[in-house]
Amino acid sequence: MNEVAQICSDLIRFDTTNPGSGERPAAEHVAGLLSDVGIEPTVFESARNRTSVVARIPGDSPEALLIHGHLDVVPAEPADWQVHPFSGEVVDGCVWGRGAVDMKGTLSMTLALVRDWARRGVRPKRDIVLAFLADEEATGEYGSRYAATRRRELFDGCTEAISESGGYSVQAPDARIYPVAVGERGTAWMKLTAHGVAGHGSRPPKDNAVAELCHALSRIASYQWPVRLTPGVAALIAGLADILGEKIDYDRLEEEAERLGQAGALFKAQIRNSANPTMLEAGYKVNVVPGTATAHVDGRFLPGYREEFLETIDRLLGPKVTREFVNIEDAPSAPLDSPFFGRLCDALVAEDPAARPVPYVMSGGTDAKSFADIGIKGYGFAPLMLSPELDYYGMFHGVDERVPVEGLEFGVRVLDRLLTS
Structure with a gap:
C-alpha cells in the first residue's frame, strides 16, 4: 500500500467519533508523522482530550496559506456497514471507513505530500500552515474557534485557506465537473x-x-x-x-x-x-x-x-x-475572481485535462467560518477524482463511506502543483 492510502487507513482506525472520547490519540499520531520528517508540530488542547495540531512549513514568501481539516467524525453503526467503519480496510481499490471522505482522506493527502517534501528538501512558494483540528462535527468550540481565538498567533500571515467540500469530481455527460467552493x-x-x-x-x-x-x-x-x-x-x-x-x-x-x-x-x-x-x-x-x-x-x-x-x-x-x-x-464567502481561485482551477486541469472547474457554494458549514472571523478567506478545495458510481454526497455521514486509492493519489499530485508552482 502506498503512503497516502496507509496514512488514511491508520487515521480511520482511530475512533474519533464526536461526541466521544476525543481526538487526542489521532492528534498525537499526526504530530508523530510530522516530527518524524523534521516538521515541528504544536499540539494543544481546548479541553481534556480535545486535541488539535498546527505546524508551519516555511516557504519563499512570508504570506501564508492555511490548509485545515478536522480529526473528528460523526458516529457510525458497524452493523449497517459492509466493512467495519473503523477498520480502514482497502477493498476494491478503496479505503473504507468513517472519515474516508469526511475528512481523513484529505488529511492523509496533506500529510503524504508534506512528508514527501521533507524527504526531498522541497520548499513551497509561500509559508504553509497545517491545522488538524478537533470538534468540527459539532460547533468547533473545542477546535477551530479555540484555535482561531486563543492560538491566533499560529495563523499569522495567513490570507487564504483551503479545506473540505470542494475540488472533487462530478461526472456529467462528456465532462468531469470540479466544484471549487467560494462560500x-x-x-x-x-x-x-x-x-x-x-x-x-x-x-x-x-x-x-x-x-x-x-x-x-x-x-x-x-x-x-x-x-x-x-x-x-x-x-x-x-x-x-x-x-x-x-x-x-x-x-x-x-x-x-x-x-x-x-x-x-x-x-x-x-x-x-x-x-x-x-x-x-x-x-x-x-x-x-x-x-x-x-x-x-x-x-x-x-x-x-x-x-x-x-x-x-x-x-x-x-x-x-x-x-x-x-x-x-455567519455565511463566509471568498472572491471567485481572485488569482488564487484561478490557481486552484489550474492545478486541477493540469492533472486532469478533462476537468471543468466551477465555483460552488456549500449548503452546510465547515471550520472555514472560524477562520473567516479572523480575516482568512476560505475555499473548499480537497482535490479528489472519484469513480462515477460512487455517491459522494451519500457518503457524507452515510454508510459504507470510502475513498478510491487512485483518487487520493490524484489529490496529492494536485496539491503538489498548487503549492510548489
Missing part, C-alpha cells in the same frame, strides 16, 4: 420554547404549549423560502450551462436541479435559505398538559441573507414561541 451557507441552530398554561389533560385547552409549538413548527416546515441567487451560485449555474451545452431555466431551478442529477445537486440546496425541525421535547404524562414545550431547528442562510432569514423565522414563530441560538455563525 457556504451560514448556520442558525435554534432552540424554540413555547410557554402555556399547565393543567389536567381532560380540561378544555387554554394556551397549550405543545399545540402552540406544533403550529409554529408546521409553519416553518411548510414555508417555501424564496430563491435567492448569490454571486457564487449564479456563476455556478452559468458555468454548468456552458459545460453541459444547454439552457438552465432560472424560473424553475428546483426542477432543473432534479433534471440535471449530480450536476444539479451542486446548486439544489444553495438557491434558498432553509429551516428544518430536528428535535422535540414536551410533557411527562399523558393526562398532564405541560407548561412548556421545546424544539430545535437547524437553520441555514445564504451569504448576505442572515437578517432576512431571522426576520422570516420570527414571523413564522408567532407571538407565543421564543427562540434562542444554540449556534449562530
Whole structure:
C-alpha cells in the first residue's frame, strides 16, 4: 500500500467519533508523522482530550496559506456497514471507513505530500500552515474557534485557506465537473420554547404549549423560502450551462436541479435559505398538559441573507414561541475572481485535462467560518477524482463511506502543483 492510502487507513482506525472520547490519540499520531520528517508540530488542547495540531512549513514568501481539516467524525453503526467503519480496510481499490471522505482522506493527502517534501528538501512558494483540528462535527468550540481565538498567533500571515467540500469530481455527460467552493451557507441552530398554561389533560385547552409549538413548527416546515441567487451560485449555474451545452431555466431551478442529477445537486440546496425541525421535547404524562414545550431547528442562510432569514423565522414563530441560538455563525464567502481561485482551477486541469472547474457554494458549514472571523478567506478545495458510481454526497455521514486509492493519489499530485508552482 502506498503512503497516502496507509496514512488514511491508520487515521480511520482511530475512533474519533464526536461526541466521544476525543481526538487526542489521532492528534498525537499526526504530530508523530510530522516530527518524524523534521516538521515541528504544536499540539494543544481546548479541553481534556480535545486535541488539535498546527505546524508551519516555511516557504519563499512570508504570506501564508492555511490548509485545515478536522480529526473528528460523526458516529457510525458497524452493523449497517459492509466493512467495519473503523477498520480502514482497502477493498476494491478503496479505503473504507468513517472519515474516508469526511475528512481523513484529505488529511492523509496533506500529510503524504508534506512528508514527501521533507524527504526531498522541497520548499513551497509561500509559508504553509497545517491545522488538524478537533470538534468540527459539532460547533468547533473545542477546535477551530479555540484555535482561531486563543492560538491566533499560529495563523499569522495567513490570507487564504483551503479545506473540505470542494475540488472533487462530478461526472456529467462528456465532462468531469470540479466544484471549487467560494462560500457556504451560514448556520442558525435554534432552540424554540413555547410557554402555556399547565393543567389536567381532560380540561378544555387554554394556551397549550405543545399545540402552540406544533403550529409554529408546521409553519416553518411548510414555508417555501424564496430563491435567492448569490454571486457564487449564479456563476455556478452559468458555468454548468456552458459545460453541459444547454439552457438552465432560472424560473424553475428546483426542477432543473432534479433534471440535471449530480450536476444539479451542486446548486439544489444553495438557491434558498432553509429551516428544518430536528428535535422535540414536551410533557411527562399523558393526562398532564405541560407548561412548556421545546424544539430545535437547524437553520441555514445564504451569504448576505442572515437578517432576512431571522426576520422570516420570527414571523413564522408567532407571538407565543421564543427562540434562542444554540449556534449562530455567519455565511463566509471568498472572491471567485481572485488569482488564487484561478490557481486552484489550474492545478486541477493540469492533472486532469478533462476537468471543468466551477465555483460552488456549500449548503452546510465547515471550520472555514472560524477562520473567516479572523480575516482568512476560505475555499473548499480537497482535490479528489472519484469513480462515477460512487455517491459522494451519500457518503457524507452515510454508510459504507470510502475513498478510491487512485483518487487520493490524484489529490496529492494536485496539491503538489498548487503549492510548489
